[in-house]
Amino acid sequence: MSYKRENEYPSSYEAKQNILEVGRRMYRKNFVASNDGNITVKVSGNTLWCTPTGVSKGYMTEDMLVLLDTDGNILRGNRKPSSEIKMHLRVYKENPEVKAVVHAHPPAATSYAIAGLALNRPILTESVMGIGEIPLAPYAMPGTEEVPDSIAPFVNTHNGCLLANHGVLTWGKDVMTAWMRMESIEYYALVSMYSHGLIGQVRELTSDQVDRLIERRTRDGITTGGRPLCHNCNQNGMPACLCGDQESREIRTCQGTGAASSPSSQRRTVDPADVSLMKEIVREILAEKK
Numbered sequence: 001m002s003y004k005r006e007n008e009y010p011s012s013y014e015a016k017q018n019i020l021e022v023g024r025r026m027y028r029k030n031f032v033a034s035n036d037g038n039i040t041v042k043v044s045g046n047t048l049w050c051t052p053t054g055v056s057k058g059y060m061t062e063d064m065l066v067l068l069d070t071d072g073n074i075l076r077g078n079r080k081p082s083s084e085i086k087m088h089l090r091v092y093k094e095n096p097e098v099k100a101v102v103h104a105h106p107p108a109a110t111s112y113a114i115a116g117l118a119l120n121r122p123i124l125t126e127s128v129m130g131i132g133e134i135p136l137a138p139y140a141m142p143g144t145e146e147v148p149d150s151i152a153p154f155v156n157t158h159n160g161c162l163l164a165n166h167g168v169l170t171w172g173k174d175v176m177t178a179w180m181r182m183e184s185i186e187y188y189a190l191v192s193m194y195s196h197g198l199i200g201q202v203r204e205l206t207s208d209q210v211d212r213l214i215e216r217r218t219r220d221g222i223t224t225g226g227r228p229l230c231h232n233c234n235q236n237g238m239p240a241c242l243c244g245d246q247e248s249r250e251i252r253t254c255q256g257t258g259a260a261s262s263p264s265s266q267r268r269t270v271d272p273a274d275v276s277l278m279k280e281i282v283r284e285i286l287a288e289k290k
């Protein structure tokens with residue numbers, strides 16, 4: 001797959017080949033079941049190729065794809081476009097720099113979306129630098145305007161989002177970027193699940209470490225991704241956020257950027273008190289079984 005310069009679009013041939021390839025990868029990696037998932041790629045300022053509805057994304061052929069305008073009208077193709085096309089069209093409308101959108105249901109990240117949890121803990125250096133925090137879009141009824149409305153707040157500031165009780169949406173300057181973000185989000189979710197759930201012990205990055213990673217990310221030209229939550233106050237970038245650095249215990253003001261774009265009301269994190277209570281209950285249940 002070739003990468004395009006900014007403001008340059010792939011040819012229809014390239015766009016269709018790339019959609020078929022991402023569809024195969026998505027299916028092979030078990031990120032979708034049955035006919036789930038959808039992919040779109042823009043080929044001009046107002047046209048895009050889209051995957052059809054009712055077809056496994058692992059076995060698509062070129063003739064199944066549909067050419068649409070950015071209002072969703074069919075320009076070419078014999079099949080119906082994806083039922084979630086409104087979500088894709090809204091991403092393009094909100095952020096004209098985006099040229100491809102990928103939607104799938106990868107199991108670990110989707111489990112976070114079901115739990116009502118954003119992926120916003122600073123646990124992996126690569127995740128902080130590469131994809132940043134992944135906010136949770138509130139629940140929306142499939143096929144309605146609620147879906148595009150739920151994702152719109154994140155399209156200019158983040159690289160993807162979880163869809164509550166549904167799956168994951170990513171976007172990028174080309175379809176490979178959007179796909180790699182989908183892979184990175186699933187990896188982040190899986191590692192988070194192992195470390196929080198199976199091992200039960202997580203040493204999160206400190207505010208200073210996150211600051212330095214975000215500085216590096218910005219130097220590399222990545223301006224989206226927000227900022228993960230501070231490890232000891234569960235906030236980011238809020239004026240009231242006073243982070244005590246874990247090592248020095250100095251109180252300092254969090255310089256995060258993510259909060260303006262993703263209101264704290266849309267984030268839900270696990271309260272440490274709840275975790276202690278859950279552990280206590282599990283211990284009691286186990287003791288009763290003995």
Ligand SMILES: [Zn+2]
Binds near residue numbers: 104
């Ligand atoms: Zn879906």
